[in-house]
Ligand SMILES: Nc1ncnc2c1ncn2[C@@H]1O[C@H](COP(=O)(O)OP(=O)(O)OP(=O)(O)O)[C@@H](O)[C@H]1O
């Protein structure tokens with residue numbers, strides 16, 4: 001089974017994806033970490049984020065064992081990831097890894113920006129998780145603050161708006177809801193409520209009537 005989850009930054013898609021994966025005993029892939037790692041490596045190798053050749057070279061050499069590097073969660077690498085993510089050459093290299101990941105039985109829960117539209121257009125279930133920019137900025141601010149980052153909430157909101165704009169307007173694989181994806185707005189839902197709503201949508205898409213609780 002393949003469950004594809006897309007949505008903008010800090011909408012809660014990764015949190016929901018991880019819990020759905022545990023619930024159904026599936027593997028989980030956070031594809032944002034791939035782009036963050038490519039940005040990290042491009043810079044570490046002395047390249048420019050805007051240089052598609054340097055970024056594609058970093059993508060081809062990517063060591064997926066480094067995807068749990070805590071530095072990937074910093075605000076700067078979120079922004080940097082959205083720059084390398086604009087290069088079609090980078091996306092082509094990462095597409096192969098993502099398709100291979102979901103192909104392994106029993107399937108996977110995979111979250112990102114273009115999963116339902118490009119990576120897994122035939123996924124069994126597609127969700128599009130969203131929330132208002134203000135709510136997303138607040139959540140990301142709390143997360144960064146807990147990690148010890150000194151950043152103002154207004155700055156986080158400005159970053160989120162910039163990133164939304166870049167992700168939605170790029171030519172290759174822009175962020176958008178797939179026509180057959182179910183919408184989950186988590187603005188007024190806490191994590192448990194968002195998870196239960198997500199399970200209801202997954203079960204409905206599979207033709208079942210079960211609940212998470
Ligand atoms: N429904 C919710 N209510 C409150 N906080 C939430 C909710 N869902 C997630 N969070 C928190 O918001 C932050 C962002 O969530 P998460 O990382 O799941 O978002 P995301 O969409 O995967 O973000 P990104 O695309 O940037 O990786 C985390 O700190 C998470 O704990």
Ligand SMILES: Nc1ccn([C@@H]2O[C@H](COP(=O)(O)O)[C@@H](O)[C@H]2O)c(=O)n1
Nearest residue numbers: 009031032033035081082085112113114
């Ligand atoms: N499938 C994807 C996933 C991510 N991106 C880009 O990476 C940036 C960081 O992603 P996070 O989910 O970790 O916030 C994101 O802003 C996108 O530019 C992507 O293009 N496709």
